Structures are given as C-alpha cells and as structure tokens.
Amino acid sequence: MFDLTGMTALVTGASGGIGSAVAKALAGQGARLALSGSNADKLEAFRAELGGDHVTLVCDLSDGAAVDGLIPRAVEALGHLDILVNNAGVTRDNLVMRMKDEEWDSVIRVNLEAAFRLVRAAAKPMMKARFGRVISITSVVGATGNPGQANYAASKGGLTAMSKALAQELASRNITVNCVAPGFIASPMTDALPEAQKEALTARIPAGKLGEGSDVGAAVAYLASREAAYVTGQTVHVNGGMAMV
C-alpha cells in the first residue's frame, strides 16, 4: 500500500521543518524527489542527509519568473513529474490595524501566488500523462482564522479554495488536488516557546500534545499514492483534534 516507487515529486520548502518531514515520507515510500528551497546550503545538507538519488532546485518563491521556471526545471531533472507538494510558506504576523501592505503582499505572494504559478505549470505535463497529484500544505488557521494572522489565514484559505477549483478542472484526467492542514506541529519554533505557553497550547489540543512532522508527511504520502485516486478537492486535517471542520 502507498508505494511510490517510480514516481517523482517536487517539494517546495523542502529543508524546513514540515517540508523535510514530507520529503522523508515520500522518499521513504520510494519516490524520487526534487527538493526546492531558497537556501542552497540547507537544501544540499538535507539532500545529503536523505541519501538516495534526489536533486535540489534553488528557487526564490517571491520571484514570479523564477517560480514559473521551477516546474520545467523539475521535469528536466526528474524526467517527468507525478507529484507536486506546495509546502513552502512564510508568516509575517501583525494585527490587521497595524499590518503593512508589504506584510500582506509578501505572504500572499509566496503562500498563494507561487502555488498558483506552480499548479498552472504542473497541470500541463500531468494532463498529458493522465496522472498527477497536487498536495498543498495549508493550515488549521485557514479554516478557523487566527488573530494576528489575517494575511497567513487568507493565504491558506485561498490555497484551499484554489485547490477545490483545480480539483474540479482536472478530475477527469486522473489528477487529484488536495490539501493537508497541520495544526500545531513540533518544530524549532515551538521548541523555543516558554513552558507556560506550550502548556496553554496543548490544553487546546484533545490529543494533549503537539504533532510531529511525520504526522503531516504520512498524510501527504497517502494522498500522493495511487490508492488515493478517488480522493480529490479534500483537506486532511492533521491537528490532534484541535479543530474539527
């Protein structure tokens, strides 16, 4: 079950906390990966850690022209492209009343517009191949909202709705488009939180603990698999029960 041998995937934000866990999950099921990120050294270090026959593609997702070139680069490096994982995301938190145009724009540009550019480019080769898997990492706050994150929540809610539209456009070509929405996932960022804040966080989670990157990776690996062929336009919430939507 969920064997990805012979399949290829592009993962954006691949050296980050969740991105690297997603990459490990896909590689663990046998997929060959193009790991994308903005930091060449971090990417290369992660590729070395991962082992295997994977490639790295440095790309700045805030640069529209560079984003448009990323899918062709991935297809060239991998030979074909079965799976696209839109994982890269940024936050620029602020209260709406204080939010600068630039804080709004930069989050929308990377989290939503780059994903749009990538799916637009990936749809062509996937349509030709009559197979494809597009998986976007969204967030629980895309469904629930979160104070201080109007830009981030909008970008993730937008990504979810865009995925539903694309799922309908491409379903007849055996291309599925889904989202995985993590809740609070343990990362260097959450590790650095004060103990009291961590306790307040986990008190809101029925599972009583933060999630792990591998929890997200497993959901992505499932949606990427041939077995998930009849699942499209959906969001898998990986949040320990903190929001049930």
Place this chain on the structure above:
Amino acid sequence: MSETADRVKKIVVEHLGVEAEKVTEDASFIDDLGADSLDIVELVMAFEEEFGVEIPDDAAEKISTVKDAITFIDANKG
C-alpha cells in the same frame, strides 16, 4: 485535402474519441464534437507538439472549428 488537415483530423479523432467522418472542416469542437474547454486545451497542446508551432492563448481562443485549427497551423508552421 492538405497534409495538415489529415494530421489535424487524426489528432482530433484520437483525443476526442469521435468517428473520423464526423470530423469535417466545418465541425465545431464544442458544438459538434462534444469537446469541453479542457479538451480544447489538450487539443491545442497536441497540435503544438505535432506541428512544432506555438499557439498563444489569444489565438487558441479563436480556434473553434477544425478549419480554424488547420488555417492557423498552415499560416504559422515553420
């Protein structure tokens, strides 16, 4: 019938799964041959590949019949 027309019709038959005799030059992809908008995108991609031409979006939007496709390709192929 031109060589282009033959090749265009073959692609249309293959992609839309319609009978060859239905693919007349006046046939509309959508109204007569049952294509949807995604089929049109795919046909355009197939024409581009077969003939080595680039069909920009604004030109693709004007291609509604088999004849439109043949005319565009004959005018633009290298």
